Amino acid sequence: MARKNVLITGCSSGIGMALAVKMAKDEQERFKVYATMRNLAKKDPLEEAAGHSLGKTLEIKQLDVCDEQSIKTCVNSIPDRRIDVLVSNAGMGLIGPIECQTIDEMKTVMDTNFFGLVRLLKEILPDMKKRKSGHIVIISSVMGIQGILFNDVYAASKFAVEGFCESLAIQALKFKLQLSLIEPGPVVTEFERKVFEDGMKMDLSAADEETADMFTNIYLKNYKQIFQSLGQSAEEVAEHTVKIILAENPPFRHQTNTLYTPMTTLKYADPNGDLPIDIFYKMVFHHDKIFSASLNFIKLLRWRSRKSFDLGKSSSQ
Numbered sequence: 001m002a003r004k005n006v007l008i009t010g011c012s013s014g015i016g017m018a019l020a021v022k023m024a025k026d027e028q029e030r031f032k033v034y035a036t037m038r039n040l041a042k043k044d045p046l047e048e049a050a051g052h053s054l055g056k057t058l059e060i061k062q063l064d065v066c067d068e069q070s071i072k073t074c075v076n077s078i079p080d081r082r083i084d085v086l087v088s089n090a091g092m093g094l095i096g097p098i099e100c101q102t103i104d105e106m107k108t109v110m111d112t113n114f115f116g117l118v119r120l121l122k123e124i125l126p127d128m129k130k131r132k133s134g135h136i137v138i139i140s141s142v143m144g145i146q147g148i149l150f151n152d153v154y155a156a157s158k159f160a161v162e163g164f165c166e167s168l169a170i171q172a173l174k175f176k177l178q179l180s181l182i183e184p185g186p187v188v189t190e191f192e193r194k195v196f197e198d199g200m201k202m203d204l205s206a207a208d209e210e211t212a213d214m215f216t217n218i219y220l221k222n223y224k225q226i227f228q229s230l231g232q233s234a235e236e237v238a239e240h241t242v243k244i245i246l247a248e249n250p251p252f253r254h255q256t257n258t259l260y261t262p263m264t265t266l267k268y269a270d271p272n273g274d275l276p277i278d279i280f281y282k283m284v285f286h287h288d289k290i291f292s293a294s295l296n297f298i299k300l301l302r303w304r305s306r307k308s309f310d311l312g313k314s315s316s317q
């Protein structure tokens with residue numbers, strides 16, 4: 001099998017870095033990875049993690065998804081501009097009451113998460129269409145199909161990505177191209193840390209007392225616990241993504257976190273859309289103690305199963 005050229009965005013940390021390293025270290029050397037980041041001053045951790053694959057199966061390049069020229073320069077630097085697999089991963093979060101966010105902050109999220117993908121495809125899709133081959137893999141989110149309290153703009157940006165891809169997938173099929181949306185639940189990365197820190201520092205003076213209290217004493221209070229109980233590692237998400245890239249018939253959507261699937265299933269269980277909203281509402285405002293206890297229970301179960309793996313036993317033993 002010929003080696004596939006893979007371009008990944010947002011490789012300075014998290015899922016992008018884990019995926020770039022995993023693919024570059026593939027034992028069968030099936031991939032040549034172009035690991036890109038907007039700020040090359042942040043390349044040291046990737047270089048270190050890449051080890052011997054650096055300069056062989058992994059090259060680091062500059063690419064800012066908010067800058068068309070930077071995308072063009074990067075793609076032009078790749079032999080024959082050939083990208084067999086594009087992984088659109090770069091992204092950012094935003095939490096809090098919308099009264100306390102500026103339109104510019106919201107536009108930056110849309111510009112990165114949604115228009116970033118559009119810019120990449122405007123540059124890369126025509127070549128893929130000409131060759132009638134290529135796989136476009138997008139790191140979306142469960143929030144691309146279901147909104148969550150105080151994630152209004154982030155969810156909107158991922159919904160935009162999902163709508164855009166659903167539409168494009170029909171045309172892609174005509175050109176024999178594949179399109180896959182990877183939908184992780186919470187993942188413990190820089191993203192989680194940055195979003196939480198920004199939430200903690202947020203000026204809540206524009207919000208009424210009840211909203212500010214809800215954000216601080218319900219949302220932020222549970223934030224860490226949700227990531228600790230349900231969170232995956234970047235490496236786990238990378239593993240799922242590689243499986244999708246290698247699949248003969250890759251699915252259009254793939255959720256990486258089975259612990260989260262019962263929540264997203266609610267979306268499809270009620271065509272009116274009331275069920276997930278009602279359940280989230282009750283979980284957050286009426287049954288918060290049960291919700292918190294369930295998260296602790298899941299955390300304990302996961303800790304125990306990891307411990308038994310560490311001891312060389314399977315979790316079922």
Ligand SMILES: NC(=O)c1ccc[n+]([C@@H]2O[C@H](COP(=O)([O-])OP(=O)(O)OC[C@H]3O[C@@H](n4cnc5c(N)ncnc54)[C@H](OP(=O)(O)O)[C@@H]3O)[C@@H](O)[C@H]2O)c1
Binds near residue numbers: 112
């Ligand atoms: N963590 C989660 O809970 C979670 C859950 C579901 C989906 N996701 C999605 O997973 C993707 C990766 O996030 P992560 O969790 O791995 O977070 P992360 O560690 O913060 O990584 C985000 C990456 O995107 C880069 N980036 C941001 N703006 C960019 C731009 N304009 N051009 C190029 N790169 C840019 C960041 O670069 P800098 O270092 O320069 O900022 C960083 O390399 C995102 O699309 C995110 O929405 C994350």
